[in-house]
Amino acid sequence: MSKRGIVLLAHGARDPAWAVPFEAVAARVRERAPEAVVRLAFLELMAPPLADAGAELAGLGCTRVDVVPVFLGGGGHVRRDVPAQLARLRETHAEVVWTLHDALGETPHVIAALADAAIDLAGLGFAAGHHPLDGLAT
Known part of the structure; x- marks a missing residue:
């Protein structure tokens, strides 16, 4: 190996x-x-x-x-x-x-994480019924 x-x-x-x-x-x-x-x-x-x-x-x-x-x-x-x-x-x-x-930063994982973090920091994630990590591929 x-x-x-x-x-x-x-x-x-x-x-x-x-x-x-x-x-x-x-x-x-x-x-x-x-x-x-x-x-x-x-x-x-x-x-x-x-x-x-x-x-x-x-x-x-x-x-x-x-x-x-x-x-x-x-x-x-x-x-x-x-x-x-x-x-x-x-x-x-x-x-x-x-x-x-x-x-x-061009990968779907990072794009999703950055968008989710921005939404979370703006206080929109949980208030809108979305978890900051929803849609983040593992």
């Missing part, structure tokens, strides 16, 4: 507190997928960058690494910068199958 790695790739910010929700996502992924080696990486302003996280997973013997952009949309970074960085990882670690996924 091959060893799996997951890189959750976030943008990065100067304020270290910005990373707290992303660290919580990484912890949740580790909890739900204990068979995978999970790393949080950043495109800029924070460490580790994708290159370092990817090299670490390759060094740990991961033969497949899924790169999941933790972005709301697939803008320029996800369409241009990330594929260029991933191409370098593919050259350096050809023994690893690298898969770049769509931005998380």
Whole structure:
């Protein structure tokens, strides 16, 4: 059986507190997928960058690494910068199958969760007879 790695790739910010929700996502992924080696990486302003996280997973013997952009949309970074960085990882670690996924914010799960959270924060969810997690696929 091959060893799996997951890189959750976030943008990065100067304020270290910005990373707290992303660290919580990484912890949740580790909890739900204990068979995978999970790393949080950043495109800029924070460490580790994708290159370092990817090299670490390759060094740990991961033969497949899924790169999941933790972005709301697939803008320029996800369409241009990330594929260029991933191409370098593919050259350096050809023994690893690298898969770049769509931005998380474009998935039905996240769209539903964001909509439900907005409704809940506005106080409309329960008052209108809807639970904030109704319709969220598991």
